[in-house]
Amino acid sequence: MNILHLISSPRKGASASIQLGNAVVNQLQAANPGSTVTVHDLTNKPFPHLEEVHLQSFFTPAENHSPEQQEAIRHSDQAIAELKAADAIVIGIPVYNFGVSSTLKAWIDHIARAGVTFRYTANGPVGLIEPGKKVYLVIASGGIYSEGPGAAIDFVVPYLKTSLGMLGLTDVIVFRVEGTSIPELKETAMKKAIASISIEPAMAA
Template identity: 45%
Template sequence: MTHREQKLLKIQTSLFQNDGVSSQLADEFARQWQAQNPQGQVITRDLGAEPVPHLDLARFQSFITPEEERTAEQKAVVNYSDQLIAEITSADVLVLGIPMYNFSVPSTLRAYFDHVARAGVTFRYTPEGPQGLIKGKRAVVFITRGGFHGEDHSQTAYVRQFLGFLGITDVEVVHAEGLSVSQDAKENSVKTAREKIAELV
C-alpha cells in the first residue's frame, strides 16, 4: 500500500491578503509544516483575493434542488461548492488566519462557511441533532485582533462551533491581540504567537 502524501489547506481571510498578520501567522505555520513534511502539499484559499459569493436564495435553492432537476446555472453553483468542500476533505490539516472585524469573523469567511455547510454532504440531521461528516482533520486557527478581547470571546466560540458542526473537533486556537494598541503590544503578541507555532507544528 502506498503512503498518501499529507495535505495542508491554508485559508486566509484578511482584507490585506498576504500582508495581514493573521495571514502571516498562518503562512508561518504552513512553512514550518512543509519543512517537517517535505513531500506534503500546501493549498492556499485566499478569501481576501477571491471572495466567495454571499449566499442568496438562488444559490441556496441550487443546493436543495435534486441533482437531476438542476439547471446549468444551478449545477455551476453546486460544482463551485463541491470544489471548496473537496479542498477540505482532501486535507489532513486546516490552517485558518482570521482577523477580528467588528467583533466577528470577516464576512468573506461567513460566506465560505455557508458554501461548505451542506446537509447530506458535510453534515447530516439526526434525531440526536446534527452530525458532522468531515472526520479525522486537525485545525489550527490564528485569530488576530486590534484590541484585547480574550480567548472566551464569541468570535472564537463561533469558529470552534462551526468546525465542530462539520465534525472537526481537534482544534487549536492561537490569539494575537492588542495589535492596534501599541507597537510594543503588537510585537509581543506576534512574538508569542510565533513561538506557539513551533510547538503546534
C-alpha cells in the same frame, strides 16, 4: 500531508493573520517533509453570499439541477472537495467588529450543507467530514480576547468551533496574535505569537 491554508484578510503582507498563518504552515511543513500546501485566498475570488439560487441548488437533487443551479453550486462543491482533500486546515482570521470577515462567513455557508457535510438526527447534527483532520485557527486582533475582560466577548472561537464541529471538524487548535492596536503590546505581539506555535509530534509523518 495535504495542508490547506485559507486566507480571509485583504491586507496582504501587512496582515497579522497571514503572517502568523504562514508561520504555522511552515512549522507543519517542517514536521511533515514532503507536504503539499494549497493556499486559498478568499479575498481574491470571494464566495458569493447565499442567494435563492444557491439554496435551491443545495436542496435540489443533482440530476434535476437547472444550468443556473449547476453554476450556483459549483463554488460549494469545489470548496467541499478542497476541504475533504486536506489533512490539516490553517484558517487565517482577522477579527472584524467582534466577528469573522464576511468572506470567511461566506465560505462557511458554502461548506455547511445538510446531507453532504453534515446530517440532522434526533440528537442534533452529525458531521460527515472524515475524522482525523486538524484545524488551526490563526486569529489576529487589535485587542486581547484570550483572557481578561475581552474573553467574555470572544465570539470568533465559539462560532468557528461550533460551525466546524457540526461538520465533524472537532480537532481544533487556536493560535493568536493579539494586542496589535495596543501601543505597549503591538511591537512584540507577532514575536510572542510565533513563539507560541507548537505542532504536536503526532503530526509528523
